[in-house]
Amino acid sequence: MSDHIASPSVVSPHPVPAPPLFDSFWPKPDTGAPRALLAALISGLAAAVFLPLEGPGIGWTLFGAITTAALLFAVRDAGTARLLWAATGALLLTVCALRSAEWLAALCVLTSAVAAALAITGARAVRELVLMTVAVPIAACRALPWAARGMRGRLRGSRALRMALSVLVALALLLIFGALFSGADENFARIADAVMPELDFETFFRATFVFGPFTLLALGAAFTALRPPRLDPPAEQRRTLRGPEWAIPIGVLVALFALFIVVQAASLFGGPAHVRDSAGLTFSAYARSGFWQLTLVTILTLPVIAAAARWAPKRTTAERNLLRGLAGALAVLTLVIVGSALARMVAYQDAYGYTVLRLLVMTCEIWLGVVYAMIIAAGLRLRAHWLPTAVLATAMGALLALAALNPEGAVAGANVTRFEQTGKIDPEYLATLSPDALPAIDRLPTDLKHSIVADINADADELGWRSWNLTTHLTRP
Template identity: 40%
Template sequence: MSDHTSETPRPAEAPEPSDPSGQAGTSEQAALSKAPPPESRGTAPEPPKVPGYAQQGGQQHPPDPWRPSSPQPSALSTLRPAEPAAIRGVTLCCVLATAMLSALLLGDGLGLNALIVAVPATLGAFFAARTAGRRLRPWTAFWAVGGLALLAVPALRDAGWPVFLAVVSAVALGSLALHGSRSWLGVFLGSLGLFSSIADGLAWGGRGVRARMTGSRRRLGAVLRSVAVAVVLLIVFGALFASADAAFADVLGSLMPDVSVSGSPWRFLLFVVGLVGALAAAYAAAAPVRWDGITVRRGKARGRLEWALPLIVLNMLFAVFIAVQLTVLLGGYDKVMAETDLSYSEYARQGFWQLLWATLLTLLVIALALRWAPRGRGRDRTLVRTVLGVLCLLTLIVVASALRRMDLYVDAYGLTRLRISVAAVELWLGVVLVLIMAAGVFGARLLPRAVAASAAVGVLAFGLISPDGLIAEQNVQRYRDDHSIDIAYLRGLSADAVPALDTLPEPLRSCALRDIERSLRSDHAPWYATSWGEARARDVLRKRSPDDPTRSCDGSRTGVGGSDRDGDESDPYDPY
């Protein structure tokens, strides 16, 4: 301790008496008490003999300019509730089960194993939420069930691109189920909010494991010994039974995952990913971030004329375009192509992409218009609903025109992955416009979640219809209708296209199935990583394996048949 804090205060000095009675001293003290302080008499105050920080007592130190200031609370901490209670044993078991299943099953590819791994992770999040006192709400159940349904797509389809969309959408729906957001920004950030719980989830799980290990080491040792004995018994007796019966050995080999030393680093990485993901999900369920707390201020309301005039002009432009489209429908495409010097294929290809961009820009215009819309009185709300409702209705007709252009496009060139993808996006944009119109009538409280739900349903439907199978069916049907067929493109499809390609006559059938058959022959994925489309393709090819018509497949861009229609050839603008 410093010397300044160890000094004891000295008693006040008694006044020197000027007379025996002491009255003069008393009057002199009164006069001194009424005298002004030294500062008021123009004298400079005496500087303190000790620094200011030492006069406050205690073990104070001079301020350190290199010491960081006290941390300010982050924006994320203000949105997240208090630290959740310690992680329960049942949640820890679900987390460990998710990590083990990830390491054992996901290393061989995606199939039914994606859904198997997601089940214990979902249960862990459910138990963590129930411990924290959260109730299961209808939208939470919808997001959770939708996410699990999307993980059924890898179990059904072999094509990688719809499977990727389904897995990404499943993660987004699971994150929404954990956070329960409602606003536009909340739904967007909530679909990505699972990643914000990774670090906190790891710390939360670590604290729970340490607490349980310090309190029950004896019981933990008993559990580990029991598990070790059970594993040894399974290995010994399983090996004996497998050597005694070949059928049992085949069944056991198909059920057990293939764990090799060479794949240990990859499986360890999958274990870590499963562990981190399950802990993040459980922590987000126990302490979700309230993304709805982030608000975006509405723009300054504009006057009626300033706001409505540009939109009315845009509505008039849309109306003129739609009138021209109706004229085309009534007068026929042949007359339009004769007047514009366009071939059938050029007219089919010309307008779809422009109309797709027009639809996207219209949604942007609607969002900006709502930001600066006049508000406050009933007439303002009626004006906004009327102008934007007309714009949405006209845009819906533009969407129908774009889809009709795509139909002509596909009729001229055939269906491809790019064409079916952009047509699905255009169709979903039409659904969004319908939801916006419904919100104008019934209120916009559910609009953000309804748009997110429509996107999830669209991704699920896109995966379930088997786009590769649909592409193969459409191109095979065009060949039967005396159009050409692009075998070089069809042979690059997935196993989902095998049932449709199997109906082609030889040698086109063998040319289309040769590469797919070779890929399936070299793939030895176990049952949990094999999709239903891949298993069905193997059954088809097992009944009638394709030949090896190397010479007849050299010029297989167009098959036998063909058409006199202008533009009935491969589209050089769409290599996909």
């Protein structure tokens, strides 16, 4: 009986598992976990210690400076553009230490978050700008296991880890036995109360609901800054419309804009003289009947121009010139409408007084005018890769310029000047402003300004050191 020798069988290798969903387009950073975790802990501690819970103040500025420095320490090799965005975000937070208007501080904090997201992600294209709105929260969840693995490999067998554990054990023993001794002797209890910090609700809230979330978000920010996500543009060629398919709607809109400007030329730019010369027309009707509609027109025209730039063909010189002509004409006509909206608001404020809301709306209109000027510049060469970030940069610049103007002080000053010229003023509105308006209000007669100043300074003494700002300090009686 012959031995049967079996031929060796070929064993197929185990299939390699596919990478997780996010790792396919957003891999984890290779290094940097210890620095990222340290930066996150510093940022969380800065938030717990400095952030003012009752309003604006220098605490936001200190938090921004410390967090920016910590994240730059974690990343180290940030490029020039990302450094500029980080500096802009920190500069926006300094407004909280200079101005006392809560609405202005809230706008600056929210805008600084956008600047921080741009610095963290390095986003430039529109699809990357959309992704940056969710990048850091997603990265915060992915960063925890990444940081744990990095720290475990770094600290395994480390003397620093053993010393840290020894200190934690010592603190635990100190708390346990200190509490027992405090219960056994009143004199020892008084010493313990003098040494230990007061554990009230605010301390507990800061130690849990402020420190934890901000630490996690800072860890996600460091994770994202070390390896920003990138969305590659689609490989296939973009589909475009035929010339008449997009040119007819845009051309009709250009004709409509031109007709409106011609028909309404007198009311658009006539201002107070047009109101006086028109029977039955008041300043209120002149401004209110058209201002908000014209503002909405300037806003809605932006996606129309963007759609034309996206869907219009640009293969030949004639197609490119057609796009330049129609989109450029629409942008120029919209600039004219921006000017008309501003003229209406100026006439309305001259007649009925000045408010912060009206100043904000005028600032937004001026910013929209700058945006349309950039659209015209981009359309000359049909290259707009720089436009999305430029729009955000000009918005931040407009907010910083508004903060430098001291909007509530400017509004109060304009109303006081109007009072000196006409004798008309709204003291109830002035009393709702912040201490930023006090230098201008000081020009009013004593009997009129006394109650206004008292209402503005009513809550000044209740603010803590975290809510300190320069204006309140200089104007406090």
